[in-house]
Amino acid sequence: MANNMDDEDKKKKTDTQELKNVKFLPFSSCMDPGFWNKLCQQKLNEYRLSEDAIPIKGYYCNYLAENLPSFLNIDHSAWDIDDDVGTKHYKVLGSLKILNTIEDFKNFNYTKHLEDEGRMIWSEVMTKGPFKDPSLLNRFSLVTFPNLKKFTFHYWCLFPSLCPNKKFTIEGHPVNVNDCFSLDKMQKFVENYDKFKNELLQHQQSKNSCCAFLIDENDMNVHPFSYIQSLNEEEKKDHKIMLGFADPSTANSKPGWSLRNLLVLLSTHCYDLLNGKVRVLCLRDRTSNGVRHISHSIVLNVCLVRIDPQSDCPNVIGWERNSKEQLGPRFLDLSSGMDPYNLSESAVDLNLKLMKWRLVPDLDLEVISNSRCLLLGSGTLGCNVARCLLGWGVRNITFVDNARVSYSNPVRQSLFNFSDCLDGGKPKVACAAASIKQIFPLANAVGINLFIPMPGHPIPGINISQLHDSTCQDITHLIELIRAHDVIFLLMDTRESRWLPTLLGRSMEKIVLNVALGFDSYLIMRHGVGFSEVTKSDGVEGAWKVVPGSQLGCYFCNDIFSPGNSHLDRSLDQQCTVTRLGVPYVAASLAVELLVSLLNHPLKGQASAEIVNESVDGLPDSKEVSILGAIPHQIRGFLSNFCNIMPVCRSFNMCTACSQPVLEAYKRDGIEFLVKSINEPSSLEELTGLTKLHTDTKDIKIEELSDNEVSD
Template identity: 45%
Template sequence: MERAGVDLPALQFAPFASALDAGFWHELTRRKLNDYRLDESPRNIKAYYYNGDPSGLPTRLTLEFSAFDVNAVTSPRCCPIFGTLYNTNTLQSFKSTDKKALLDQVGNEIWKAITSGRAIEDPSLLSTFLLLTYADLKKYHFYYWFAFPALCFPEPIVIVQPPVSLADKFSTSQIQTLQEAYDELCQKEETTAVPYFLAKYTEDSVSLTTLRNWNEFFKGQTKVTVCVYDPCTLTQYPGWPLRNLLVLIAYNWGSFLDSLEVLCFRDRTLQGVRDTRHSIFFEIKLPQIASVTGCPKCVGWEKNQKGGLGPRIVNLSECMDPKRLADSSVDLNLKLMRWRLVPTLDLDRVVTTRCLLLGAGTLGCNVARTLMSWGVRQITFVDNANVSYSNPVRQSLYEFEDCLDGGKPKALAAVEKLRKIFPGVKVEGYNLTIPMPGHPVNFSEVTMQQAQNDVEQLEKLICSHDVIFLLMDTRESRWLPTVIAASQRKLVINAALGFDTFVVMRHGLKKPKQECGEPASAAAASVPSSVMGSSLFCNIPGHKLGCYFCNDVVAPGDSTRDRTLDQQCTVSRPGLAMIAGALAVELMVSILQHAEGGYAVASSSDDRLNEPPTSLGLVPHQIRGFLSRFDNVLPASLAFDKCTACSSVVLDHFEKEGFQFLANVFNSSHSFLEDLTGLTLLHQETQAAELCCGVDDDNAVF
């Protein structure tokens, strides 16, 4: 066909690419062995497609574990397709099956549904598929050939108006109205997705209905608009489901139409925001088909990986073991998150992160479970306590049996439980005591040697992991890991609880030594100590952020001495640890998504309305939560040049003197660190300034 001497292009369609999940093969194997055996009877199965994939992904028809249950609930916004499985007993039977006869048989069924009018009442009859398989269960090799039958016009479909995006065709208000009308249509039809529907639009309104209402909806119009729930992501071509719809329209109404507008409805959600603007709109002229005698030609067999007509083969010998299958399935939620919501999410960077959890209590249990939810495969616990009777109700990795006979070591019990939950996790546990300031270790050579061994073990563990979580009960137990991690330039995530408050923070990540032209805290040294720890600073880079101890003006000491039971234990609202533990892991994941990792500039509360620095949002320095107010704030603070844990003077002494320096800290009073870092002098100067100003505590007015 020509217009003004110009050959009009022919409409082409993007074919489906089969996406058969490993779970589908696992279920086929089970049914073949237990139910089908030698029976080659055809089986009804169900697949689905989705119209919200990011640009660049193929037009996928997906079959999962649930494909064999045709009554199973379809996931939201997915369009179900019912098809037929032909599973053969031998490879020869698979090869010799008459593929053309199978396809023609289904094509005839579709044509009968069109000519009888049944497809108008039930448009799902236009979409079906065939799956021919052979399962070699000795080697777990699966041969398959997939077909999506489509009827062909006797001549090409010409494009009158080439495809444009919906954003170029509709206004913002029209697009919003279209989305709302489609959602209402889905609710009315009680389905997850309406595959085909009709549309009328003006500048002020968009109305939709189903195919069965064609005559009264269009009332003799010669130019109409039809819509297809389109899984294609290409900007110039519609997806395969449109083909049989056009045959239906041409047969029933083609002789009355001058032209046909087609809306390929594509409905993405990116970072929580719905977007249909990339849907495409075009106009075509349908060839005549009502006079065709017999069923039109039917096509649809999928091409193989080489681009030719032929079957495909998948080797699942390594993943058909249930443990391996669990390993491939555990990340399903994460894959869906990346495919549908956050295409730029770097899952590999998360999954391969080695996490060291110092503390296997309430925080440690919650952090471990959340890490596993994110797909982290390597987790190590360190704790020196046993499971007690008060633990299982608050600490999710322990049970009553773990408390018996004095209780299992927490670190080992946690390892055992994680392996039961997911055998694919690589988890270790160490029943290790962390030496602490204010807790002397010089009572005997034995205790001194044990302390040195514990320090060396802790150094090795921190060195072999990527992220260190500080989840202990006491403040002083966090000091040594903070020093070691700062020296080794490891990312530290700290979580601490009050009764109804918590703090989750990342420690400032010191620059590698070869990059340090000045001490790590030199930038902070010029800041008056009176404002250190203030959240007034903005845009602080990661290497200048403070650690857990940077807000202190006293050295850590023995916080449990002479305290009652309620003072020695962390008494918190029960939900607090779950919140803080989850935020600690989410903070880690957000950091890993940032191009600069732990050196990323700290986000603050003021950044909540700005463009987020990562696909997952902000990368704060601290998250301070107040459960009584159900509120969080995001302060950021500079490193303190007199910090008792991460200041350059502490790190220099630790790196030069090693355990001898640590022994002096453990065995001396808190004044040792305060003298070393200059806190003692700071206290003296402060007192002198108060005396100079004539401050009298008894008469001061505040």
């Protein structure tokens, strides 16, 4: 009866008092840079273009100093949703939605997302599950567009809260806990609370539920939140039940945001039990100067709003305001704070992965980026091939050349500048390697100053007695280089210099890409790789146009095998300094693209080749394709009509560079065979029966010439 009286009295009081709306301090999202970093990694390596919601966790605490924002922390551990957040933190589960473009982010339906998130809370309320685990009422959602190239982030956080039609009101003012309870009662509460919390923390299942609890004001006993369900009207009379929650708020007069949904839960299921009111302990559990105290906690007498559990989901609010206190997303620029090398690496990585994610899911980027590429020749072709490789993610690029940068180079050779020409010109290879590192510091670019030995061109300035040793040395160096690389690009400007690397590349089963230029035409050719029984194509219809990779010809097979093209070939290699500007650009890019397509074929260099024709829909009219399309044996292009043709030819059994007699002689006699072939080209002729590779030079004695060969 006394209780009833008290209640009646109170009701009268409140009727006369002016009821104030409860003001809640919203959460402030606090994103650790580690979170964004991890997000970028996850997106690059796992989510890619998926926009599915990803479960993550955040946490808040109730020990923050006065006037700090009510932080909801999200850090690098956000993805480990089952992990503990520590005894002083309260876990909040959330969802992460990563959008792929700024347009998607702009056009995202934030209203619908809010409603969806609200409905999730409401369904929890309806199931009464939060009585057992009140943390189910705490949720957040993060919508973001991470610009992985720039390391900038657009994001917007939602802390969904259900809003009954009427607002929660408060009787009187929020009161400090010290003004409500005696010191004795306070101590008793703390003891009981710690005991209660420790018990819950023992068990994985109950851990999270300690964010809210009940207090019996009579004895300051602390009960789990679910305790309220076990009380019947009768029992309830013997208790003076109070709601307690770990309050993230730091404001004197405002409870934290997480109280909202707790009140909705009580309003929905316990309005009558509580007579429409609940006394709330907003527990703020601080430690300052080594002393723990809860004296900043406040107590509110909240008037509930009856909510019909059968009703529709109440309104939802909860989008965070931005720095201008407006409802809108936030923007974060982390680029300055991050290691620029990492930024560069991630940005380049992303560009490539986007290609895979958006268009060619089976694209093997690693087989490309892991290819160690040897570029023989660092002129117009070498520079552009290197740039294209770099763009494809290739890290290991070795330049070989023995020329210096001259004044005519920079406008055509994209790795050199005017300043590289001064004082006689820097060595091209060192200059090119340095340039690559200026473009992408993490690239492993190396320059090797080496004259590639070639038949009929003994190393200049060397007398006969030194000749053998010197040639040996250069050959050995070239062998080592070819062995240490996966792909060999022949980008020189003389025919003869291609002989040795062609032979060595074939012998070591490397992918060899040969590029030769004419005035307005170019030839790109992948040499045959691997060995197999030569099959006779006779009698098999169409076999003439499909050749296994192991039987594809090399640059030196070509003339003889296709005499009809000899005019073209003669024009190549002799005019490299007077090509139309586009020729080396187009040829270099197509050579790299052919490589990339080839590397994406299961057989790599051993993939068959056939003549490719254009088809109406722009797709290659060929069965011999990789996931990227055609992998022709040769691409011969003409700027005079902007057309490419794609002949295919078998290796020639008398070829001076790739035929069996030559390869066997090398296998048998090793470097000695090579030295002999280079110093006495006639020996090579004898072996294969072919005409000389070189034209004799008159033996007029001209000492100064040798060091000043024209090169470009």
